[in-house]
Amino acid sequence: MDCRTAIGLGLAKAMEEDPKVLLLGEDIVDPYGGAFKVTRGLSSRWPDRVFASPISEAALVGIGNGLALSGWKPVVEIMFGDFVTLAVDQLVNHAAKFRGMYGGKVSVPLLVRTPMGGRRGYGPTHSQSLETLFLGTPGLEVVSANEIVDLTELVASTISELRDPVLFLENKSMYGRENRTGVDSRLDAFRVKTPEGAGRFDRILSLRGFSGADLTIVAHGGMVPLVLEAATILAIEDEIFADIAVPARLHPVDMSWIATAASATGAMLVAEESQLPWGFGAEVLASVAERGVQARMGRVGPARGVIPAGADAETGHLPQVGDVVSAARALLGGGR
Amino acid sequence: MKSGREDCRSSLFGRIALIRAFEERLLELFAQGRISGTTHTCIGQEADAVGVIGNLRPEDWIFSNHRCHGHYIARFDDPEGLLREILGRKDGICAGVGGSQHLQRERFFSNGIQGGIVPCAAGLALGSRLGGEDSIAVAFLGDGTLGEGVVYETLNMASLWGIPLLLVVEDNGWAQSTPARVGVAGDVATRARSFGIDHLHLETTDVDALSEAAARAIDAVRSSRRPFWLSIRTFRAGPHSKGDDVRTESDIASRRLPDPLDAAGAKLDAEVRDRLVGQARDRVDACVRAVLEDR
Numbered sequence: 001m002d003c004r005t006a007i008g009l010g011l012a013k014a015m016e017e018d019p020k021v022l023l024l025g026e027d028i029v030d031p032y033g034g035a036f037k038v039t040r041g042l043s044s045r046w047p048d049r050v051f052a053s054p055i056s057e058a059a060l061v062g063i064g065n066g067l068a069l070s071g072w073k074p075v076v077e078i079m080f081g082d083f084v085t086l087a088v089d090q091l092v093n094h095a096a097k098f099r100g101m102y103g104g105k106v107s108v109p110l111l112v113r114t115p116m117g118g119r120r121g122y123g124p125t126h127s128q129s130l131e132t133l134f135l136g137t138p139g140l141e142v143v144s145a146n147e148i149v150d151l152t153e154l155v156a157s158t159i160s161e162l163r164d165p166v167l168f169l170e171n172k173s174m175y176g177r178e179n180r181t182g183v184d185s186r187l188d189a190f191r192v193k194t195p196e197g198a199g200r201f202d203r204i205l206s207l208r209g210f211s212g213a214d215l216t217i218v219a220h221g222g223m224v225p226l227v228l229e230a231a232t233i234l235a236i237e238d239e240i241f242a243d244i245a246v247p248a249r250l251h252p253v254d255m256s257w258i259a260t261a262a263s264a265t266g267a268m269l270v271a272e273e274s275q276l277p278w279g280f281g282a283e284v285l286a287s288v289a290e291r292g293v294q295a296r297m298g299r300v301g302p303a304r305g306v307i308p309a310g311a312d313a314e315t316g317h318l319p320q321v322g323d324v325v326s327a328a329r330a331l332l333g334g335g336r
Numbered sequence: 337m338k339s340g341r342e343d344c345r346s347s348l349f350g351r352i353a354l355i356r357a358f359e360e361r362l363l364e365l366f367a368q369g370r371i372s373g374t375t376h377t378c379i380g381q382e383a384d385a386v387g388v389i390g391n392l393r394p395e396d397w398i399f400s401n402h403r404c405h406g407h408y409i410a411r412f413d414d415p416e417g418l419l420r421e422i423l424g425r426k427d428g429i430c431a432g433v434g435g436s437q438h439l440q441r442e443r444f445f446s447n448g449i450q451g452g453i454v455p456c457a458a459g460l461a462l463g464s465r466l467g468g469e470d471s472i473a474v475a476f477l478g479d480g481t482l483g484e485g486v487v488y489e490t491l492n493m494a495s496l497w498g499i500p501l502l503l504v505v506e507d508n509g510w511a512q513s514t515p516a517r518v519g520v521a522g523d524v525a526t527r528a529r530s531f532g533i534d535h536l537h538l539e540t541t542d543v544d545a546l547s548e549a550a551a552r553a554i555d556a557v558r559s560s561r562r563p564f565w566l567s568i569r570t571f572r573a574g575p576h577s578k579g580d581d582v583r584t585e586s587d588i589a590s591r592r593l594p595d596p597l598d599a600a601g602a603k604l605d606a607e608v609r610d611r612l613v614g615q616a617r618d619r620v621d622a623c624v625r626a627v628l629e630d631r
Contacts, residue, residue: 022466048466051497053493054489054492054493054496056486056489056492056493058452058455058485058486058489059454059455059458059486059489059490059492059493060455060493061455062452062454062455062456062458062459062486062490063455063456063458063459063462063490063493064459065455065456065459066455066456066457066458066459066460066461066462066463066473067459067460067462067463067466068459069445069456069459069460069463070397070459070460070463070464070467071463071467072463072466074459089449089452089486090452090455090456090486093447093449093452094447094449094452094453094456097438097447098440098445100433101430101433101434101438101440102430102433102434102438102439102440102445103428103429103430103431103432103433103434103440104431105430105440106440
């Protein structure tokens with residue numbers, strides 16, 4: 001099944017299991033069922049628990065905050081990840097702070113879900129990966145969904161375990177792709193496991209038939225299929241064998257397991273679609289370096305500047321499989 | 337034998353006196369360097385808090401702003417817990433983390449982000465409605481808060497979704513150093529009308545009038561399960577925070593309203609009034625001694 005269906009099933013499962021789960025968002029009710037159709041069917045099944053919002057991201061998340069404080073479990077959809085900027089105050093100065101500043105006495109079980117990512121020609125304000133704005137905010141957990149974990153389970157368990165606010169990153173290009181969980185023909189080239197010390201949905205993929213990888217590639221969310229393809233090319237064309245570390249929870253996170261992986265290979269490349277400066281890759285490199293890991297380290301990401309709308313220009317701007325391959329080759333120099 | 341009305345009058349006066357004594361003492365303690373940080377006292381506006389909150393039920397929600405001490409004391413009659421919190425004590429209301437403007441206790445919240453509190457209050461109210469409760473939520477705004485867009489987003493959604501939220505605007509005509517003529521276009525009283533929201537406007541510091549109007553507004557929200565806009569023209573007698581009052585004599589004169597303490601006190605016997613003021617001051621003194629000496 002595709003990722004949007006898997007996520008939708010996760011939302012349905014959460015709503016079946018807990019009558020306190022509510023869905024709020026713009027254009028999410030049937031028959032439209034959401035801009036990316038993730039919530040299709042849910043308002044028909046639960047008309048009293050799915051709310052159609054006007055175009056008011058700040059008030060929508062704010063109302064979610066109040067609902068969370070009063071015993072409900074609101075799941076708020078922000079239609080495009082780019083629009084999450086409208087809700088920064090509610091997330092940072094309200095949701096993320098209530099528990100801490102009120103002396104630990106309240107809980108804010110709020111989930112805000114939103115699709116990041118470009119590659120669809122939507123242009124500069126509809127294509128970004130803005131998680132960087134939120135990563136590191138104390139009191140706000142950031143989870144990045146990807147296509148190689150069971151998305152139904154990821155969504156349902158994240159909602160069921162909600163105690164504090166979570167920003168749940170989805171990905172526009174991922175929605176239409178297959179949710180490749182466990183062993184199937186597409187992932188057959190890789191062994192998939194959850195490494196020691198990692199979270200339940202974190203994964204390390206290693207190429208079957210080889211041990212002692214030369215490189216650890218770290219990626220989350222929508223970059224995962226690109227790095228898997230890059231790893232395949234690197235193995236075939238360069239005999240560079242890469243392990244791929246895919247965190248699901250980005251923050252707060254103990255990156256020891258990534259440091260261990262990098263230490264084992266001696267080289268680490270972080271591939272991200274968000275802007276490199278002050279971002280996800282920067283944090284991974286810092287976390288690994290300060291643990292004393294001796295490894296060559298690098299990052300690959302988009303070009304600077306706005307994401308162009310034109311197809312060719314966008315392709316040139318965002319990191320592609322070829323960019324990950326080139327970066328890996330450069331990082332490892334001429335030899336292993 | 338005192339009548340019920342006199343009892344009620346004494347009680348309302350006593351609450352105003354307590355808030356006044358607390359806020360004045362707080363400013364003194366800051367001036368003496370015995371407290372650090374910032375604070376925003378509600379001197380002159382006490383009757384708004386007492387009049388509105390006196391008509392709420394324990395299960396109603398309150399979301400206040402940076403100028404929250406009057407609301408807190410009117411709700412919980414707990415100057416000592418508040419002082420502990422302002423002093424950053426671990427046994428303060430919020431373990432000393434929130435301080436003066438970030439309070440939470442039972443169904444009372446405050447945050448130092450004006451405007452942003454309004455949709456949170458709406459969410460609390462919606463939560464009550466969805467849960468089949470009778471309770472309502474009250475959000476306290478100032479005239480300055482009317483600059484924030486999220487207030488209007490919330491008015492729109494509260495009206496569309498039927499949210500039992502009472503918005504109380506304490507319009508003292510000043511947002512920090514900015515007068516309303518610079519910060520607030522149009523009319524405060526009728527602002528919510530274009531969202532299909534009923535409203536009531538008062539220009540008084542008389543706690544009896546405020547209480548009576550608030551009771552009507554609260555009842556309207558509770559029975560209709562719809563939002564309501566209650567604007568109160570009031571007067572901030574003290575500074576915005578501490579010592580930062582740039583208002584000229586004529587600025588002040590143009591907005592001055594009768595001191596709510598004097599107005600309520602005038603309706604009591606002098607002896608009763610003086611006794612209640614004395615009690616309030618004694619209580620605050622005891623509270624300061626207990627908290628400042630308790631290390």
